[in-house]
Amino acid sequence: MRVPSPGLSEVSRAVAVFDETIRDLATQMIEIMYQSPGCVGLAANQVGRVESLFVLDVSRHKKTTSHHGLLVVVNPTIVNREGQLTMREGCMSVPDLTGDVTRAESLTLIGCDLAGKSLEIESSGFEARAIQHEVDHLGGYLFIDRVSGSSKLHSRKRYL
Numbered sequence: 001m002r003v004p005s006p007g008l009s010e011v012s013r014a015v016a017v018f019d020e021t022i023r024d025l026a027t028q029m030i031e032i033m034y035q036s037p038g039c040v041g042l043a044a045n046q047v048g049r050v051e052s053l054f055v056l057d058v059s060r061h062k063k064t065t066s067h068h069g070l071l072v073v074v075n076p077t078i079v080n081r082e083g084q085l086t087m088r089e090g091c092m093s094v095p096d097l098t099g100d101v102t103r104a105e106s107l108t109l110i111g112c113d114l115a116g117k118s119l120e121i122e123s124s125g126f127e128a129r130a131i132q133h134e135v136d137h138l139g140g141y142l143f144i145d146r147v148s149g150s151s152k153l154h155s156r157k158r159y160l
């Protein structure tokens with residue numbers, strides 16, 4: 001799903017039932033993520049769904065320093081943020097733009113796995129940035145909502 005699309009600005013709904021509907025959705029999203037060149041994460045509203053769920057895997061990205069491999073997080077919430085860093089960012093749903101976005105350098109994320117079991121993840125660097133990007137999606141925000149002024153937006157010069 002690409003801008004402009006109303007689903008991208010909607011707030012996702014918390015998942016209460018951990019059944020095969022949510023597992024199937026996660027499976028589909030993981031497939032799309034791995035099949036899309038350069039894609040390191042995907043939020044459910046990017047595929048037209050309202051569930052609060054994202055999938056992420058930054059392990060093969062060149063900016064990655066540390067990572068947790070494949071992350072599948074239901075009802076994610078960032079509970080602690082530390083530091084600040086501005087970096088260029090892009091998004092599958094906003095194919096023609098990149099932007100300089102200031103985000104926390106490290107964070108603590110809580111949520112559930114697909115079985116409904118609580119999880120807590122400490123993340124930093126590029127993975128932490130990607131997590132903030134996906135949690136933003138689920139809150140109805142795109143990275144272009146986070147850049148301070150049009151001078152920080154750039155038309156994409158390179159497509160993967």
Ligand SMILES: [Zn+2]
Binds near residue numbers: 133
């Ligand atoms: Zn995105």
